[in-house]
Amino acid sequence: MRRAVICSLAVSMSVSAAACGETGGDSGVSRKDKSIGLLLPDYATKRYEKFDRPLIGGKITSLCPDCKIAYANADGNPDRQAQQVRDMIAQGVKVLILGAQDAVGIKASVQEAVDKGVKVIAYDRFAQGPVSAYVSYDNEKVGELQGQALLEAMGSKATPAAKIVMINGDDADPNAAQFKAGAHKALDGKVTIAYEQSGLWKDTVASQKVKAAIAQLGAKNIDGVYSANDGMAGGIATALKNADIDVPLTGQDADLAGVQRILSGQQTSTVYKAFKPEAEATAEIAVKLLNGEDISAVADTVATSGSGTTVPAKLLTAVSVTKDNLKDTVVKDAVYLVVQICTPSYASACEAAGIS
Template identity: 65%
Template structure:
């Protein structure tokens, strides 16, 4: 074998190894129903992290079930980026190599994923932006009205503060990951409601991480003083869990705390009185809608009726979109939301220490 041939073999082997690492490494779970081969009816789902409960427990199974309902012979590919934009880029490359025809992706970093999306589209792959509007030539987008989410969070905080919601009342604001476009929309919506009504005295990004959020909350208490904090805005429930632990440790028990995602632990905190509210975004309609878009794009059908709104992404691309309606969830409507929709059962919520609170709230 001459030197040129050796270089070609070595280079090819290195590329193959890189894809293997991307597919099998700890950084992001990666599995599929179709093995390593391509398919004329293969659909991929790429989710952003494993710390947010919803993705593995709800989004993936709902998406998979709906795809199978609409397309019994479709092959499914899946990977989770575990919060790494670099891993997610590798996962897109892996799906391109596998011959996936449509990719639904919830981007870790909406800007960083742009070149990967472009690479997929250049290979004739259709891309659906799921939950987060990624940059690049995506064919469709489905999510909730994320600015509305922030508005509901802000209003629920004011409602919980009651007559303590004054322009001098100090509020701590812990936002999401800066690279997540949804985080900016939640923040914008919350500010539109809170600004001028309370004093946002401390504001930082919690990066969708309970430990980071806890650190920021500790810093806020040090800076402002425990007795001077009148309310806490947390952009999601995962961070609210870390914040609630810090508040308890500091002896702060009556300060209202917001959240988002209606995680089981947040429902229990709401019943216990350590969290005032969360935002319920029904996962099944979102996952079902993404699956419907993916199958329609796979079959070359029009998506006009599935994504009737137009949004402009950060890269300037106009994207057909479907925006669902979020709901504020508090102690008064647990039964009419997550229980009615069979997200959780009363038995799952009302365990041990929460049994008495459930009884008081009428959950039996």
């Protein structure tokens, strides 16, 4: 397990770290009074370290050059994240951007931070407790996009008799419940969900669950697999291949490996949630809260958490991605360089998809 180290960072778009410490700003206010904390939930979901962290840090720095940014990752451990919140409070952060590992379990920590005068922004996952704002995507709609993409990939085989294996995310993540609800909205009545389990956002767990589904249902009786994200889809794709099963498979997050699986035909779809607008909206809200400014221009709607708290929110719209629109979405937005996607193993698939 990685040891999460909280350190004050001078963050650029490439997340270069400066030495820990404090310096005075031009206004004479100490950097400790202009400190923003960022806590992310895990390393397993590749997007957090690769995209969210540098994008949030870079935008904060552009809006507030003399702000100090403190960072830590829970590495999938809710107890560690609770301690990280306490550490951030002790450091004197004024605003805390929180991607919750356990959105329910972190509630007491959110309350503790707020009691100490810290403004908390729930990032990507709706942490319970008295947060000041929430920034994410319309997650139920994401699930609907996944379910619809699965039906479209199945084509004429999408009938009530068709058997679907459904591998959901971690129940500790409130987004997982929303993805699941949206997917069921799209799938129920159109196909039969013959096997449904949580994959805990882990490729190894998802693989094990699918192997169990194959043993229970029989390889010839599986017509499609819903995977709540690309990370789990990687383990599922391997399990399906080993069992000589070729059926539509969904995903989410537009991970590089997921994009490559779509090109090679091992995965049929993903959901692209552009990282930049989510990260930058969060950074803007954080700086506004730090300066005591109104956030309604950015947080232009409201959302209600699982604990019944209604807060200002920014909810963005995701896009379903298949091989047909990969070029006009993920590639166009330069989420990855073509050279990263089109390695020798995927060169011919890239050429067939018009990616060069």
